Amino acid sequence: MVIIGGGGHGLATAFYLASEHGVRNIAVIEKGGIGGGNVGRNTTIVRSNYMLDQTIPFYEASLKMWEKLSHSLNYNVMFSSRGVLNLAHTPAQIDAFVRRSNSMLLNGVHAEILDRTAVARMVPALDVSKNARFPVLGAFYQARGGTARHDAVAWGYARAADRLGVDILENCEVTGFLREGDRITGVETKRGIIRAGKTAVAVAGSTSQVMALAGVDGLPIESHVLQAFVTEGLKPVLDTVVTWGAGHLYISQSDKGGLVFGGDLDKYNSYAQRGNLPVVEDVAANTLAMFPSFARLRILRAWGGLMDMSMDGQPIITKGPLDGLYLNCGWCYEGFKATPASGFTFAWTIAKDEPHPLNAPYRLDRFRRGYQLDEKGRGPYPGQH
Numbered sequence: 001m002v003i004i005g006g007g008g009h010g011l012a013t014a015f016y017l018a019s020e021h022g023v024r025n026i027a028v029i030e031k032g033g034i035g036g037g038n039v040g041r042n043t044t045i046v047r048s049n050y051m052l053d054q055t056i057p058f059y060e061a062s063l064k065m066w067e068k069l070s071h072s073l074n075y076n077v078m079f080s081s082r083g084v085l086n087l088a089h090t091p092a093q094i095d096a097f098v099r100r101s102n103s104m105l106l107n108g109v110h111a112e113i114l115d116r117t118a119v120a121r122m123v124p125a126l127d128v129s130k131n132a133r134f135p136v137l138g139a140f141y142q143a144r145g146g147t148a149r150h151d152a153v154a155w156g157y158a159r160a161a162d163r164l165g166v167d168i169l170e171n172c173e174v175t176g177f178l179r180e181g182d183r184i185t186g187v188e189t190k191r192g193i194i195r196a197g198k199t200a201v202a203v204a205g206s207t208s209q210v211m212a213l214a215g216v217d218g219l220p221i222e223s224h225v226l227q228a229f230v231t232e233g234l235k236p237v238l239d240t241v242v243t244w245g246a247g248h249l250y251i252s253q254s255d256k257g258g259l260v261f262g263g264d265l266d267k268y269n270s271y272a273q274r275g276n277l278p279v280v281e282d283v284a285a286n287t288l289a290m291f292p293s294f295a296r297l298r299i300l301r302a303w304g305g306l307m308d309m310s311m312d313g314q315p316i317i318t319k320g321p322l323d324g325l326y327l328n329c330g331w332c333y334e335g336f337k338a339t340p341a342s343g344f345t346f347a348w349t350i351a352k353d354e355p356h357p358l359n360a361p362y363r364l365d366r367f368r369r370g371y372q373l374d375e376k377g378r379g380p381y382p383g384q385h
C-alpha cells in the first residue's frame with residue numbers, strides 16, 4: 001500500500017494499518033520532510049464539542065484516543081486537557097451554546113455553560129468588564145478538551161509506524177499515478193515509480209493538485225491559507241484554551257510560555273504557505289479586544305498553512321473516487337484534533353474496503369446524495385466554515 005502525504009493523517013493511517021490490520025508492506029511518501037505541513041503548523045487545539053449526531057461520535061472517539069495516545073505510541077505527545085472555553089457575548093449565542101451542550105449531552109459527552117463570574121475566575125487576564133468592546137455574558141466549556149504538542153504527534157506516529165515496518169520516504173514528491181484502465185495501480189514520484197494494490201491520498205491543502213494528477217477534478221474542496229502566531233514567552237497567564245464568540249480568534253499558552261493564537265483564513269484561494277497583513281492586523285486587534293494587557297507583548301513568529309476547506313465544513317474519508325484509490329481530505333480547521341480518529345477510520349476503510357461506522361457519514365458521495373454535514377448552517381461557502 002502507498003500512502004501519499006507524511007502529515008498527521010498519513011502517518012496515523014500507516015500506524016493503524018500496521019497495528020490494527022497487520023499490514024506491513026506500506027510506504028508513506030512525503031514531498032518534503034514529515035511534519036512540515038499543517039501537522040506542524042497548527043494551533044494544537046483538541047476538542048469534541050460538536051453538534052451533529054454524525055460529528056460528535058467521530059470527534060469524541062478521537063478525543064478518547066488523544067487521552068491515551070502517548071501510551072499507545074510510547075511517545076509523549078504532551079496532550080494537556082486544560083479545557084476549551086468558547087465565549088458568548090449575546091443571549092442568542094448563549095442559546096446556541098445551550099443547544100450544542102444539550103446535543104453533546106444526548107451523545108454522552110459532557111459540556112458546561114458558565115456565567116460571567118465563573119469565566120472571570122477561570123481567565124483572570126480576560127476583559128469581562130461591562131465596558132469591554134465585546135462584553136462577555138458567559139461561556140460554553142469542555143473541560144476534557146485542550147492542546148497537544150503538534151510536531152510530537154508527527155514524530156510519535158512516524159516512530160511507532162516505523163517500528164512496525166512502515167517505510168517513510170521523505171523528499172519524494174508524487175508527480176503522477178499509474179493506471180490500468182480506470183484502476184490506480186501505484187504512483188510516479190520524483191525518485192521513481194512504486195506499484196501498489198491500494199493507493200491512499202492524505203495531502204490536506206494539496207488535495208486538488210494531487211488528485212488532478214489522477215485525472216480527478218471538481219472535488220468539493222478549496223485551499224486557503226490560515227495563519228498562526230506565537231508571542232515571546234511569558235510566565236503562566238492562561239491555563240485554558242479561549243475562543244472568542246464575537247469574531248474568530250482562539251488562543252492558548254504553550255508549555256514554553258508563548259501565547260499561540262490564530263483567527264480567520266485569508267479568504268482568497270492560495271497554495272502558498274504564507275499569508276497576508278490584513279489578517280495579521282485583524283487577529284492582533286481581536287486579541288487585544290479580549291486581552292488588553294497583551295498589548296505590550298511582541299510576536300515572535302508567524303506562519304501560514306494550507307487548509308483544505310470543504311463545502312460543508314466536514315472532512316471526506318472515502319474509498320474512491322477511482323478503483324484502487326482512497327481519499328482523506330477536507331479537514332478545514334478541524335484536522336489536528338481529528339488525527340487519531342482519521343487515521344484509525346481511514347486505515348479501516350482501506351483495509352476492509354468499507355467505511356467504519358464513525359466515518360460512514362464522511363463519504364464523498366454525500367455531496368451527490370444531498371447529505372451534507374453543515375454544523376454551523378453556513379451553506380456551501382468553504383471560506384466560511
Ligand SMILES: Cc1cc2nc3c(=O)[nH]c(=O)nc-3n(C[C@H](O)[C@H](O)[C@H](O)COP(=O)(O)OP(=O)(O)OC[C@H]3O[C@@H](n4cnc5c(N)ncnc54)[C@H](O)[C@@H]3O)c2cc1C
Nearest residue numbers: 005007008009031037038039042043045174305335336337
Ligand atoms: C495555522 C493553522 C492552525 C490550525 N489549528 C488547528 C487546531 O487548533 N486544531 C485542529 O484540529 N486543526 C487545526 N488546523 C488544521 C490541521 O492542522 C489540519 O487539518 C491537519 O493537520 C491536516 O492533516 P495533515 O496533518 O495530514 O496535513 P499535513 O501535515 O499538511 O500533511 C499533508 C502532507 O502531504 C504532503 N504532500 C503534498 N503534496 C504532496 C505530493 N505531491 N507528494 C507527496 N507528498 C505531498 C505535504 O508536504 C504534507 O506534509 C490548523 C491548521 C493551520 C494551518
